[in-house]
Amino acid sequence: MSAQKVPDGTRADWLADRALRGLIATLMRLPYDTRVAMMGSALRRAIGPLTGYRKRAEDNLALIYPDMGVIDRRQLAEKCCENFGRTIIENYSWEEFGQRLSTTEATGDGLSALAQAAKTQRPVIFVTAHFGNHEAPRHVLTRMGHTIGGLYRPMQNAYFNDHYAKTMTSWGGPVFAQGRRGTMGFVRHLRNGGFGTLLYDVSAPGARLPFLGHPARTSLSAAEIALKLDALVIPYFGIRQPDGLSFAVKVEAPVRPASPEEMLLEMNARLEAHIAQHPEQWFWVHRRWK
Missing domain, CATH: 3.40.1130.10 (Glycerol-3-phosphate (1)-acyltransferase)
Incomplete structure (x- = not known):
């Protein structure tokens, strides 16, 4: 793909977007509860580590909580990535998300x-x-x-x-x-x-x-x-x-x-x-x- 075709972003941005679009499109076909849980798991187990999100979360946690152990930081960073993933797919599922909040x-x-x-x-x-x-x-x-x-x-x-x-x-x-x-x-x-x-x-x-x-x-x-x-x-x-x-x-x-x-x-x-x-x-x- 030539640079002229991606004037507003890098090739890496384009590839990352393609992957996320594909994942989101696939998950949107699933029942809401399953969709939210799977997107959270994907960010926690795969996307978070691959994109550097988990590492950045761990670095920030080390800055703010210097006495926190390495294992605890990793676990907290993973939970953060899971919440991040759930939030993304919930907001794509805004109609069903709104229905879930109806009460x-x-x-x-x-x-x-x-x-x-x-x-x-x-x-x-x-x-x-x-x-x-x-x-x-x-x-x-x-x-x-x-x-x-x-x-x-x-x-x-x-x-x-x-x-x-x-x-x-x-x-x-x-x-x-x-x-x-x-x-x-x-x-x-x-x-x-x-x-x-x-x-x-x-x-x-x-x-x-x-x-x-x-x-x-x-x-x-x-x-x-x-x-x-x-x-x-x-x-x-x-x-x-x-x-x-x-x-x-x-x-x-x-x-x-x-x-x-x-x-x-x-x-x-x-x-x-x-x-x-x-x-x-x-x-x-x-x-x-x-």
């Missing part, structure tokens, strides 16, 4: 503030992380009658992103790709009293703030936009349950308005609390500490 009730101290914001048409920015399944809360709150847009970061593999992005735009409110144009669209959506969600736990230009005890590049966009628009900032999380298929959806109390840095520190603290309880559910595969 899930959101809980948490942020629900009353959310109801008041909806009543007064005050913008809301939901902030969440690559933890459990970050789309679970959006499904549940959409079922409750809220229209929730989003601002997402395109994947580095342009081929995979081309079809993965469609899973996020197939339902719910308007979803925008990060960048000047996407951010402007996201802000317009909020300014009209809309709700939107942002993931804030990846390395991005901004400030170097402590996260799990080490400085990490952190975007301040969520706080800056919220302060500009007088929007509520409400953390929410989809926490995978022991059966591997169901979720608890937690809608937390709004983050107190302060400087952008202070608000992000509080958001980091909220996520750190969840990681302490369920470390295998955070995506340690990301290059969080560059």
Whole structure:
């Protein structure tokens, strides 16, 4: 395959995308429970080790938990890869995923503030992380009658992103790709009293703030936009349950308005609390500490 045929990515990206497309297409023919379990197993046993995801997770765990034994790090990294795989196929299976969440009730101290914001048409920015399944809360709150847009970061593999992005735009409110144009669209959506969600736990230009005890590049966009628009900032999380298929959806109390840095520190603290309880559910595969 010539370089001219892959202007937006490498040959390795193209090959990786072909393999993932084939796997996803095959799994989508299977019953939902089987599909989710098999994708989790594939990431844990084969794809994670081959792509370097497991190694990166182990390296990050060694940084954050230097006293953790090698065997424990390996096991935790494998569980992380399994959650990653389950999340991918759940989001491709968005219709069935939504049906599975049809009886899930959101809980948490942020629900009353959310109801008041909806009543007064005050913008809301939901902030969440690559933890459990970050789309679970959006499904549940959409079922409750809220229209929730989003601002997402395109994947580095342009081929995979081309079809993965469609899973996020197939339902719910308007979803925008990060960048000047996407951010402007996201802000317009909020300014009209809309709700939107942002993931804030990846390395991005901004400030170097402590996260799990080490400085990490952190975007301040969520706080800056919220302060500009007088929007509520409400953390929410989809926490995978022991059966591997169901979720608890937690809608937390709004983050107190302060400087952008202070608000992000509080958001980091909220996520750190969840990681302490369920470390295998955070995506340690990301290059969080560059």
